[in-house]
Amino acid sequence: MSSELVPVMSADDIATFIEQHFPQLNEGGQCYFIEAIEPGAATMRLEPDKRHLRPGETLSGPTLFALADFAAYVVILAHIGPVALAVTTSLNINFLRKPSLGTLYCRCRIMKLGKRLCVVEANIYPASGGDSVAHATATYSIPPR
Amino acid sequence: MSSELVPVMSADDIATFIEQHFPQLNEGGQCYFIEAIEPGAATMRLEPDKRHLRPGETLSGPTLFALADFAAYVVILAHIGPVALAVTTSLNINFLRKPSLGTLYCRCRIMKLGKRLCVVEANIYPASGGDSVAHATATYSIPPR
Amino acid sequence: MSSELVPVMSADDIATFIEQHFPQLNEGGQCYFIEAIEPGAATMRLEPDKRHLRPGETLSGPTLFALADFAAYVVILAHIGPVALAVTTSLNINFLRKPSLGTLYCRCRIMKLGKRLCVVEANIYPASGGDSVAHATATYSIPPR
């Protein structure tokens, strides 16, 4: 846990920013939604469709990676504001269980927000309940402010 | 390096297998190509298009992740054959440099092929020359044979 | 979170097992202590001394790695029992803040306990309070039972 983190953007602010700067994210139909922004944390929702499937009617690895990476980007954006651009420098993901086709949540938590690096943890779990399907930790480089 | 690895499928065998089992991979136009299968290694080629871009005309993180993950799947398939289905259990990726829109190669090398786990290293670099843009290591679970 | 995990060994059982099988762990003076075993989790305590320091009066990276690895071993042992021997297959650690010389706790949580693999999360924080100093995720191979 990282103490004393205060969001500087609301979920609506971020949604507007994303729409302007990442229009391709929801191309082919919106699938990513911001559920909540809290001190040090953010929750995203993915409504997957056929694009996200792999054989065996399970969601693909790149889908889970993209969800974790995007949620991490959002939680950082929420805490450093729209000026700076965070860039992923590394991401480690564990695939825990096969997710079936259905709504997923990704809860992302800032473990450290430094001047140059931000380290984030992401936990992905099905909206229908049950254990986590994936867990990731990621590091982002933050440009000089 | 893992000694004494011998591929049991050719690049053409694998391409046919992929086409049958992962038709969605190249949906919207083929972008992944198998360049070479060698003892303990495989090289893939990605011909990226607009789907793979993120702001700043650079290729997105999920694109590089998907390329590494797919190349790792291919090198394992080449060495254990089409019967077994390898599943990614974890993947660690370092983003080293921003790749511009252009052909990428991913060279994948088996570090260990055990009875239950296969550990693979993937190196992604631009066809136009220059330093690596990303490096990944990944572990796959191999079902009992 | 992994549901329905039940420990099969107590903290005392594990301490005795460790003493018998890993005598070198506390050579030069006991420094590792088991604080608590709970369903799906375990907490270890490290009382560091000069062996664990690096320049700048901070605890060394290998000290934090060893603590996370050992705590993960303990939580798995607690849940699969003394018969099986889990082996670390991979470990990813983020160093978040410089820990000063003082008691550390490591809380370890099982994210997945499968037939062949166990995935664990470890969080290291100072007994004196304050933010986490390191966070790790690790995968262990579990021999056939």
Next chain:
Amino acid sequence: MSSELVPVMSADDIATFIEQHFPQLNEGGQCYFIEAIEPGAATMRLEPDKRHLRPGETLSGPTLFALADFAAYVVILAHIGPVALAVTTSLNINFLRKPSLGTLYCRCRIMKLGKRLCVVEANIYPASGGDSVAHATATYSIPPR
């Protein structure tokens, strides 16, 4: 690979620096030796003893972690010089095979040397020949110069 890297310290320079700044490293008998410094790379040698063993006459995980971390520190030091102090921010290690008690080499290669971050790959293999026993990638934060 990272092009155009030139070492600014020799193996002897580094050994002297280490002796002065990390005297505890070889406490209880010298076990780490610098074998070679090359453009973008370094090779370390570990002569393990009883301290490094775990049950089953194999070298412990923390021993391999410490070797990779130290070799990475050395290769960075060799290329940025003795002024700056690099700090490990994250390390991912795969344990590939059980190393028996005997001399190990660790070859470390810089994948990226940026202004703020250095990403390094480390490969550990027995002096007696044979496959790698561990592989790590690590990121180091470099202070402003």
